[in-house]
Amino acid sequence: MEIPYTVQPRPDTGLANPKLGIWLFLASEVMLFGGLFSSYIFLRVGADFAWPFHDLIVWPGLTNTFVLIFSSVTVVMAWASLKMRQYRKYQMYLAITILCAVAFMGLKSYEYWGKFHHYGITLTDGTIMEGHVGHSKQGDKIVFGEVNKITISLKNPSSDLRVLDYRVEKNAKFDEHHPVEGEHLYHDVEGKDPIKVKTQDGKEVELTKAWLSEERAKYMTAHKAANALERAALDAGNKEYQRPPLTVPESVTLEVVGEPLLLKVGERDLLSYDKGSLVFREETKVTGKLVTDSIEFIPDCIDLRHAKNMDKSTAWKYLGEDMKAKFFASREKSLKELKEHKPWLFNNIKVDAADRVKSTGDEDVTRRADRYNDEDDKEWAHSLDHSKLIEIDRADKRFFSNFTPRYNNFYAIYFMMTGLHGLHVIGGAAVLLWFLCTGRKMYETNPDQLANRIEVGGLFWHFVDLVWIFLFPLYYLM
């Protein structure tokens, strides 16, 4: 059956159906992105923290803007070439458009990669330190040693042997004062073979998934039997029925045979921990001894806008008096420059930290004066180069994350919008690629229909460009 009005316009609308359809779809897309743009404005205007300003590196965003504009030109040229019946040119322009999409996504991935490897620690006094996690020793993990006892819940089916995946070995060759590049103090145990454990009744077994499944099956059988008894008693009208305790325990406690284990665990994998035990999210508990829970960190920026007292910031405990002196000297320099060149901004400086954070008018001042990074001050950046690896006590940490949506509202809406936009780029490019690969036959039989398809695909592509035209200045420049 032939679909009507794919090329010729409908008499009532004056448009071919695909064009009418794509415009209706684009109208719904305007509402989708409009909702997200208004969310962005809402979050920014109501932010109770200093909204990141010029935090994103401009050049990848700018390059991507050029790439998308260029692709908008090429896609319309592809359509025009079809109209002029120049198939080779059409192929060339469409291929360039698709290559632009690949370049766009490549650059976007590079940006995302940077965000995933950039971290921020909010200290308990409000100071924020941004930088990278060091990886010569424990990194941002908790090292827990002398593990001789493991308790696995049989009741909770998600409690499994994941604990064994965290096993590491200490590299004896490592020189703590002269770390060898690329060599870690704690490295993964090769092979991750099962370990031998002793059960509560003194039996020595190999801790495998099969063994655990067997134990869990015993517990489940006993549990179901108790349930059946309870239901039968209640059905018989015995309201005073007391459920007897199970004949099998809800968890098994196992003693490690041989050398105790050494574990390196991410904090987010744990429910809780103290000096003598770790409790995993899936309720597995191990006992041993905490080796270290400090975070290896290489700061490249310090943000004191939220600090209760800049002079007594916890940051100085780690960076030292020398760095503190450099920071304040640099701050004085910035403020002096500001007073000379932008007095209207200088006069807006608020003394109170809370005011400073809430005010949107003086962001330039707070950024320049109270927040330093490698782009603001080369001298400061030189002092904070990668040789400055510090170890931050987890007790001093209020929040720690890489620059992902959980870091703050800015990154949440940034990833939401650029991610959704990226999906549109992929979708649009996939449609155009399909037309490029399969269009020859249609071109020979009905070139106008192919031209209409390209026009419709192109309209979507232009919309993707339109969204980016607003997205780029809002996130990267303003």
Add this chain to the structure above:
Amino acid sequence: MSDSTSPTLPGDPHDHDWSAHIKTYLIVGAILFGGTVLTVGAAFMDVFDLHHRWANITLGLSIATFKCSLVALIFMHLKNEKTIIFKFLIFTSIFFAVMMFLFLSAQKDPLPADQTHNMVFKK
């Protein structure tokens, strides 16, 4: 905007002046490139000596709106499009404006801190 009898719709089989259209596309592309450079410049300068961030934001968004209009009018052929599409877009604009208004008006009606606390912790 033109009605359904417009003879100048690009792509019309009777319209053979493609070189003029292509020239327009290239010029618009160049203007868009230039507009992008201007947007970046506007973000880092003191706009009209107004000494305020809002001046940068307003200028930046104005350039973006201008670029957006060019893409819609020329690349998306809205300039020569049928009236019915404009009707859809006008409806969309109205819905969009209402949505913006609702979002932003919520800003003026925040939940008091103690009430939020009660909602979260004393449910």
